[in-house]
Every structure is written in C-alpha cells, then in structure tokens.
Amino acid sequence: MGLLVNRLPPGPYYGILAEFATPADLYHACEHVRDAGFTRWDAHTPFPVHGLEQAMGLPRSPLPWIVLGMGLTGAALGFILQWWVHAAAYPLVISGKPYFSWPAFIPITFEVSVLFAALGAVFGMLALNRLPMHHHPLFRSKVFEQVTDNAFFISIESWDPRFDPSATGQLLESLGARSVELMESE
Amino acid sequence: MTTAHGHSALRPEQATIPAGHPWNRVPVISAGCALAGVAACAILGAANPKQFFFSWLVSFMFFLSLALGALFFVLIQYASQGGWGIVLRRIGETAFAMLPVMAVLFLPLLLGLHELYSWTVPGAAEHDALLRWKAPYLNVPFFLIRAALYFTIWCVIALLYYRGSRAQDVTGDPGISARLRRFAGPAIIVLAVTQTFASIDWIMSLTPHWYSTIFGVYFFAGSFVGFIALLSIVAPAMRRAGLLDTVITAEHLHDVGKLLFGFTAFWAYIAFSQFFLIWYANLPEETIWYKARLEGSWTTISILLMAGHFGIPFFYLMGRTVKRRDWALAVGGAWLLVMHFVDLYWQVMPTLHPEGVRPSALDVAAFVSIGGCFVAAATWLIRRQALVPLRDPRLAESLAFENA
Numbered sequence: 286m287g288l289l290v291n292r293l294p295p296g297p298y299y300g301i302l303a304e305f306a307t308p309a310d311l312y313h314a315c316e317h318v319r320d321a322g323f324t325r326w327d328a329h330t331p332f333p334v335h336g337l338e339q340a341m342g343l344p345r346s347p348l349p350w351i352v353l354g355m356g357l358t359g360a361a362l363g364f365i366l367q368w369w370v371h372a373a374a375y376p377l378v379i380s381g382k383p384y385f386s387w388p389a390f391i392p393i394t395f396e397v398s399v400l401f402a403a404l405g406a407v408f409g410m411l412a413l414n415r416l417p418m419h420h421h422p423l424f425r426s427k428v429f430e431q432v433t434d435n436a437f438f439i440s441i442e443s444w445d446p447r448f449d450p451s452a453t454g455q456l457l458e459s460l461g462a463r464s465v466e467l468m469e470s471e
Numbered sequence: 472m473t474t475a476h477g478h479s480a481l482r483p484e485q486a487t488i489p490a491g492h493p494w495n496r497v498p499v500i501s502a503g504c505a506l507a508g509v510a511a512c513a514i515l516g517a518a519n520p521k522q523f524f525f526s527w528l529v530s531f532m533f534f535l536s537l538a539l540g541a542l543f544f545v546l547i548q549y550a551s552q553g554g555w556g557i558v559l560r561r562i563g564e565t566a567f568a569m570l571p572v573m574a575v576l577f578l579p580l581l582l583g584l585h586e587l588y589s590w591t592v593p594g595a596a597e598h599d600a601l602l603r604w605k606a607p608y609l610n611v612p613f614f615l616i617r618a619a620l621y622f623t624i625w626c627v628i629a630l631l632y633y634r635g636s637r638a639q640d641v642t643g644d645p646g647i648s649a650r651l652r653r654f655a656g657p658a659i660i661v662l663a664v665t666q667t668f669a670s671i672d673w674i675m676s677l678t679p680h681w682y683s684t685i686f687g688v689y690f691f692a693g694s695f696v697g698f699i700a701l702l703s704i705v706a707p708a709m710r711r712a713g714l715l716d717t718v719i720t721a722e723h724l725h726d727v728g729k730l731l732f733g734f735t736a737f738w739a740y741i742a743f744s745q746f747f748l749i750w751y752a753n754l755p756e757e758t759i760w761y762k763a764r765l766e767g768s769w770t771t772i773s774i775l776l777m778a779g780h781f782g783i784p785f786f787y788l789m790g791r792t793v794k795r796r797d798w799a800l801a802v803g804g805a806w807l808l809v810m811h812f813v814d815l816y817w818q819v820m821p822t823l824h825p826e827g828v829r830p831s832a833l834d835v836a837a838f839v840s841i842g843g844c845f846v847a848a849a850t851w852l853i854r855r856q857a858l859v860p861l862r863d864p865r866l867a868e869s870l871a872f873e874n875a
Contacts, residue, residue: 335873336873345791349791353789380751380753381753382751388743388746388747388750388751389751391743391747392747
C-alpha cells in the first residue's frame, strides 16, 4: 500500500509539529485535536502511552483481517499443494495409505497457514504504517530528534481539511504545546 | 489507562449474594434434582447395572475434570503472580472445593469395577499375555490405593488454597498470597502427574490393551477447556443476576475468551497428535481404540468432535467482539461445555456399546445426580462467602484491569 498511495501531503507545507512536555499533556491535547475533527494527524512518543489510541480516536486496525485472510490462503494453498503432489501429479503409495490421505496433510497445512499469517502480519503492518520510508519531513526539525528520548509530539498534516497554517498552530499552543513549528515540504 | 481509576477496594456487601436474591434458592433446587436423579439411577440402574456404571463414569469424569481444571486455573495464577483474574478466582476456588464431593461421588464406581474394567475380572489375565505383563500396575488393590492417593492429594491442595484464600478475607495478610505462590509450582507438577495417572486408570484402562502416552495431556486439555467454558457461562450469568456486575468487566471476559479460544486450539492440537501418530504408525494394539470410534454411528460423533470441539468454536471465538459481549461468550462456553461432555462420552461409551451410539435414560439420570450435587454444594458454599477475594493484594490491579 505504501508503494501505491501518496504518502506525503502536496503543497508548500508538510504540516505543523507541536512538542509537549509530558505524556499527560500529550494525552489531553490529543483528545482536543480529535474532538476538533482533525483526521490526518499523528502522535509521536518515545514509549507506548496506554490509551493514546482512544484519545486520538483511532479506528481499530484492519490488520487482523489481513492476517486471517493470509492464514486461510496459506492453509488452502498448503492443502492443495499436497493434494496435487500426492494424488494428482505424482501418486505414490506411502506406508500403505491411500493417495489422498488428508490426516497426513494437516501438519504442513498448519505450518503453511502459520507462515502466511505471520508474513501477512509483518508485511501488512509495514504497509499500513507506510513503511519503509527512508526520509520524512519531520526529520528536519531539531526538536524532533528528541522523540526517541524524552519529548512528546503531535503532528498535523497540511492535507487535513481543517488544516490552517496559523489557526492550527494557535490551537496547539492553546493546548499547552511547549513549541510549535510549521514544517515545509521537501 | 494506568492506575487512575479510583477503584481501591470493594466493600464486603458489594461482593456477597444479598438476602432474598433468587440465587439463594439454587442449592435447594439442585439438591432436589440430585435426589430425583439418584432415585432414577436406583430404579433404572437395578435393571441395567452395566449401563448405570458407564453413565456414572462419564458424568463423574465430566464434573471431576471441571474441578481439576479450576484447580489448575487458580494454581497457574498464583504461580505466575497474575493480577487480571483475581476477581474471577473465587469462581475457580468454589469449583475446586468440590473435589471432596467428587471423592464421595467416586465411591459408586467401586461397586462396578468388574462391569467397567475387564482387567479386574478374576482370571482375565490368565490367557492374556499383555494383561499379565501389565498386572503389576493394573491390579485391583493398587488401583484402589492410587485412587485414594489421587483424592487425598487433590483434596489437600484444594483445602490449602481454599482455606488460605478465605483466611485472607479476614486477616488481609499478604503473606498468605506469598506462601500460596511458593507452593503453586510444585502443586502444578503434582496435579499434572496425578491427573495423568487418574485418566489412565479411569478412562484408558477401559480398553486395557490400548495405550497412548499423550492421553494424560489429552485429558488435561479437555478439563481446562471445560473449566474455562464453565467460567465463560458463570461470570456473565453472575453479571446478569446483578452479582459483581460492576466488578467483572468486558476486560475480564475478554481474557477468559482468549483462554477459551487458545485452549480449544490446544485441545485440537493434542487430540490430533494422538490420532495422527496412531493412524500413521498403524500398530494393531494402538489403532484398535480409534477403529472402535470410526465404525458405525461413532463415526458421526468423531466428526462432530472435530467440527464442534474445534472448527466451529475456533472461528466463533476468534474475534474480539464475541469475547467482550457477555451473552456471546456464554454461548461459546455453553457450546464447548456440551462438546467436552461429548468428548468424554466418546472416550468411555464405545467400550460398552461397540455397535454404535446408544443414548440411555441413565446417562441423563447420572448427569443430573452428579451435576445436582456439584451445583448444590458449590452454590451452598458461595452463599456464605465473598464472591471475590476481598483483601488479596492484587485485587485493585484486577479491578482496574484493561487489555492493552
């Protein structure tokens, strides 16, 4: 998916980056940004903040459905592969069993199903996160370097319908942001 | 969220069954059912003692497995210092406190050893080399000694944990939790070993030539699914009855649902492993057990178990919504509890009826007798106690629990 959709907003601005001092400040700011109706925005923290996805109003991830679909696909492919090999393409009598001995197919069906589900989980997660992405406009912010250390951020992207370079910045300031930065596109 | 939920402790009156609550009548009703069941067993069983003993064995193993599953559920929480399930622990404690009751309900089987277990018939080993070889283990005195040993060990563990938890309600001593945690690891090992040998003695030796090294695990898997299924019914039922309705939340049900889902898959894994190796190796003394269950109408039950004990509940319980809705979880629990009974029926009954499935009124009578005693004693016990361990050091953690 990351390869197919536009990942960054067009136009002169990427968006606005606001820094918050504590997880609690960030949490409450997220609730306000959510209630103000913004849709294309994100929160960045050095560690998982419990309940932040509710504060941001994030919908549940579609990843479980991807994993289920991949798991079922893997199970079907694993089973059909063995049926084709043992009963259609190259029938051999193995330990006196019929060609189509389905119990013997179960372990491999299970393994292929797990393999596909795991691959679906990893690559589905990457795709939904639009990864890999080798550079991001936020990386040009000096304060953003602390995001893996001790700082908490909200970024609102410029293609959000409610985005306005000055009004959005004032909103974030009023929510207690320690610094607000208007980020340009590349 | 983190800790800021404001739950600190429960008042005792929030966690007891109020006077005049309809659940106070359950012990009397269940005891009445049990009496009717016993009367039916006496009348019908006199005409067909062999059927009576087999029916009694199935229902006995069913309720015993629920109590043993409950004991494992509580022990594993102590051993892992789990916090989430404290509000559900007393349901488990009440269920495993039924182990002494099960010891009494075991006694009728002793009258029917010859009917149940062909190896106990005098002279059975005379012309049977395999039974002669197994005689050092499969002989009546040792069988009785072992049964006494299992029940003694189970009752001692059950009493230790039940009384410890109740004592903490009064004293609030956190040292009780620490002491019970230290015992929990060894107790789990002892429980695993005794449960394995008990399932070998009471179910596997119905077909004395047959053996399966995974059988103990198979019985354990079924027993744990059974208890979690029971929990999936009891916890929502309590909420609907206005008991602990603010204490047991969707978060706790969600975790119960995860255990039910996981151990349904575990049961299938073990059940298939047992079948698979025997089917592939194709050794006569092993395949005989499955041959009996893949002939005639027993085939239908075998397929029902594959679909009903695994396929259907696996997909039903997979989603998050089902686990968090109390009625939906209870439906899954009820379904699996029925399947657990079918599983035990399918393990025991082909010995009596190799020609096919032959349901009997005695099956119902034995189930009502044993189930009536179990429910009557359990509900009589919870009438006199708090429904959660009120002063467990991890109670606040359990009350505030949320799935990440």
